[in-house]
Amino acid sequence: MEKLIAVIGPTAVGKTKVSIELAKKLNTEIISGDSMLVYKDMNIGTAKPSSDERSNITHHLIDILEPQADFSVVDFTALASQHITNINQKGVIPILAGGTGLYVKALLEGYQFNPTPSDEKLRIQLDDLAKKHGNQYLHDRLAAVSPDTAARLHPNDLRRIIRALEIYYLSGETVSQNKLMEQHILLYDAVVIGLTMERKLLYERINQRVDLMMSQGLVYEVEKLLNSGIPANCQAMQGIGYKEIVKYLQKEIDLATAISSIKQATRNFAKRQLTWYRKMPYIIWFDVKNFDTTNEMMETIYKEIAGKRNLRIESLR
Incomplete structure (x- = not known):
């Protein structure tokens, strides 16, 4: 080792x-x-x-x-x-x-980490939601489906919040739920x-x-x-x-x-x-x-x- x-x-x-x-x-x-x-x-x-x-x-x-x-x-x-x-x-x-x-x-x-590919259309939709309702709105959405991921991301870390939601919506999994250890x-x-x-x-x-x-x-x-x-x-x-x-x-x-x-x-x-x-x-x-x-x-x-x-x-x- x-x-x-x-x-x-x-x-x-x-x-x-x-x-x-x-x-x-x-x-x-x-x-x-x-x-x-x-x-x-x-x-x-x-x-x-x-x-x-x-x-x-x-x-x-x-x-x-x-x-x-x-x-x-x-x-x-x-x-x-x-x-x-x-x-x-x-x-x-x-x-x-x-x-x-x-x-x-x-x-x-x-x-x-999850190999889920990106979906540009979904990302744009999520970004539009943030612009309309604020970053906290997306962070709250993430907290509802993946509390652990939301806990480590600041509400203004929009790029990672969108990626985490993208992974969840496309695969039903969280960003790092599959660990080697x-x-x-x-x-x-x-x-x-x-x-x-x-x-x-x-x-x-x-x-x-x-x-x-x-x-x-x-x-x-x-x-x-x-x-x-x-x-x-x-x-x-x-x-x-x-x-x-x-x-x-x-x-x-x-x-x-x-x-x-x-x-x-x-x-x-x-x-x-x-x-x-x-x-x-x-x-x-x-x-x-x-x-x-x-x-x-x-x-x-x-x-x-x-x-x-x-x-x-x-x-x-």
Whole structure:
């Protein structure tokens, strides 16, 4: 069975730093598990690891697509699984870093997704319903036929809501009801590290991160993308931080409202992530605030991994 180390947790908890430190310690490579990091030229709003952070460590599934391209959990699991195989063949254990709960769970547990083809006429009908009654109307429809799917999708994630309804209406099945593993049995020989912290502190971190994004030039980043011809309604531009700034640039809301909306949406996202991760009983949790220093936390995490992988334990200090 192929080996894997995963570092997961809510947004802004510090997964990037932990993943990079582990990769250095284990002399291995990182596979991003984030649905937004795949897009080129979308750096600030995605909190993408910097060039300096990525230096000397090979990162996969970052900057592989143009912003107007679609990317799905099916695409992710296919690409990530191939990287896991390739890295294992080099004799090292890859690190899956973050980020999107469905993506990570689907990869670890071997979800087999419904092959139902698309029906353009049905999609148009569903899209028209959303335009007439609002996105929440379609989300409520989905909740009635597939509560689990609706629970993990935001009401504004219209593209995925329409696809889930399309699958149900065409086949009578839900998006991922057929899984290779039904009892949380992992597809990989994996150690899954979860980072968490008290919610109030996490929300403070999120607010600070959004302020940092603004100071780094998020408005300019979004404006540049739009000016380059990236459609405002494409999948990537529906990401948190991007859609709010688009509304500001299109003069639908003022900047203060946009910033407040980004902070609220990100806090809600973190809450959904934590809810999603509770469905993954194999996670080994570490509360970031239980450690006085990053080195102390890293040493504890490494010892946990080493104990399960028979790795040589050395002090990180």
